[in-house]
Amino acid sequence: MKLLNTLQAAQERNGWLSPESMKRIAAKTGESMAQVISTASFYEHFNFCPGEKNDETEAYYPIRKAGVLLSGLDRGEYRALQIALDAPEEIIPVIKAAKLLGRSGGGFPAGDKWELVKNVDADEKYVVCNADEGEPFTGKDRALLTANPEAVIEGMAICAAAVGARRGFLYLRGEYAALKDGLQAAINTAPLRNFQIELCLGHGAYICGEETALLASLEDKRGEPRLKPPYPGTSGLGQKPTVINNVETFACVPLIIKNGAEAFQSLGTAGYSGTKLFTLSGEVKNPGVYELNAGATVRELLGEAGGLREGVTLLAIQSGGGSGRIMTPAVLDMPLTLEGCREYGANFGPASLVFLGTEENLPAYCLKLMKFFEKESCGVCVPCREGTKQMARLLDKFCRGTADVDDMQQMTSLAEYMTEFARCPMGMSCAQPVLSAIENFPERW
């Protein structure tokens, strides 16, 4: 993180990156000027003109219901870390027995991931915590990092002990810079043994939430996703085996080590153990972050949030954040686990739910999301770079009421094409809201 950090420091000093300062940085870091501009211009937080400002207001989701993760009863005691360090070889079997699934959306079993990295023979291994929570309508990681950062740090340290890593990175979303000092203090006071955690700040790129793009960003490159295989487990940061997990996944780890796999499994369902943080937004009375046992239904969650706002009739529920599918109210009885959502044809994703009322203009809602993805595409592959642009153009036609049958046909086939042929998960999922909205609410177009 030499180049990007230096650029960040220069930006903070002067408010923008002048050609002269970039030239100096290029000379200092040994990169060519073209490379410096190439890397810097990828990230939105860098300004190349004086007076430019990035002050987008971030939606903030308060903690409404805390469970074992958010309450952090014995936070700062690091008891689990002690247990883990005494017998590091026991860690992975316990995590596997607890059936801890990755909390980022993919839902890959964490134990399997760690075992893979442990079994690779390499002189250096890394543990990376993905705190680049950019998904629209999601605020769970921020809640967790505010309420209980010690659990995340402890989880990372336990993981490092299990796989044999000496260095870790916590990649914090640039917009969450306000949390930086608190996190750094927590890292400094943590009783880490043989393990260092470096706190890195993102620079304004949604795509860096994708694990390989995040690693590229950590390597001072443009945050463009890499092709898989090879997976980060075998060739991650600097081509070294790397465990990369979500904030919430790491936070679950100390609980499992302390209380045992069974206690963790008793929360949640057979397929999805533990508690889960949900972000609720849209037309609910109390939007925010809720911690419930995994497997709670949408209806239960809505009840916790005090139901819908007064005078609002439920039209649709978008599950899985901004790139999730927009579903009919039939999903109210859907149990919120990976499998449960799959059965209903919905996304689980980062477990964010948006409730939309009958007043909502669906094409306009989709257009707003598509504009976000158009802006955040990394720009490598044709389906995503050009597809989002054309989708936004077509959706705009629908909002203006000038679209015809041909536009509908072109839009659907384009959305299907993007879903199948884009290069990374973001490109594959960003047309989902449109496709599902057409499927489930044909009368609204």
Place this chain on the structure above:
Amino acid sequence: MVKLEIDGKEARVPEGTTILDAAKEIGVSIPTLCYLKNANRPAACRMCVVEVMGQKAPVPACSIPVREGMQVFTSTPKIVAARKMALELICANHKMNCTDCPQGMDCRLRELCKEYQVNDRAFGMGKRENLLDESSGHLVRDNSKCILCRRCAGVCANMQKIGAVEVNNRAGNTTVGFGVPHAKTNCIACGQCISACPTGALSVKDNTKLAWKAIFDKKKFVIAGVLPKALEQVNWIPGKTNREENQKRIVAMLKRIGFDVVVNLEDYEEDYRAAVYTEAVCAKRNCGSLPLLSAACPAFRNYIEKVDPQDANRVLRVDSLWEYMAGILKKQYCDRDTVFVAVDACAAEKAEVNLGRTQKVDVSLTHREVIAMWRSACVSSFTAAKVWESLPEEKYDELPKPKEISTATKEAGTELKIGIVHGMHDCMNFLQDQSFDLIEVQACPEGCAFGNKV
């Protein structure tokens, strides 16, 4: 060895081979656009996508290694439709003014669009704005035609190891180049990016107007110095690839364009080398540090200047072949007002001429420009193919060899241990090799004889 099946044909390839290479091995063609062997593999264009049995998502053949027992399908209806969609989307962000494009209507993008019967207006009229970078001496970058395949950046960084062109910004604003004006980058003007470009986004700087002006000036005597080997590479008429036949007509064509004398520079190459070696022998006696570096290649001269100035003291300052020949020929015709036009495939020489760094070469033309001149003026309403076939076979003009080169200097070459390096890729390793007296770097990966096909 891994055994797999591609479109029902069995293939056996070493482990780690990509699906694309395996398919090539057994004669199955998969279309590519952004892929360039050993230089560029971003899997961005999605043209090479194929379906694999048992796998839900299609995969890019250029980047996915083969697996034992894999069953690959390269042209299912779904795949063909997807390629069509990709091309339509690319065209939507490409300035579709093919008829006045420097690529002369036969670029890779157009070829694929024809093959897949693409409606290039499916998503609108294409890009409208002008995005030109004309700052450098040898090339013009027109980003309204750039399809962001990144071949140029890949060639520059991975094949030539220069890294002058980079990708900037992101999403819909992504551009290649334009971070800094091209002239201010450490571009060495090797021109490899121009030949890698699958569209008209990169083209050589147009000097045809200068050439026409000289030809139509009755007072001027215009000499064309030609390097035939490089010219042979070109398909003069698309679809016709018979090099020998083309070769015979080149002189006739150049005469028809209006050049007064057409000289084959290859005939004089030996004399040129002898002159260089003589210089080298003298320099070796005077200069302690070895090996000497021949600056015959103008791109390598740029490399020393911009990238590796610490080796400048070992550089043997010699003229390029064209400059040397222009000097000799101008002396031969000293009674006339001569204009020397270098017809070759060297972008770096073009840059030198356009930046006014040459004294004797007046105009530098590449193949594309010569073709354009020929088509625009000599072919008129006939089809290019017909006129081409009717051209007589003519020989190069022979001129008396320069007298000052004696056999003694020719033999100077035998005193030296000479190393010739093609391509910038690993020239760094050779530049310090003390077992040579003289090292000549030719920046083009296939050497000067093949130029950069522009």
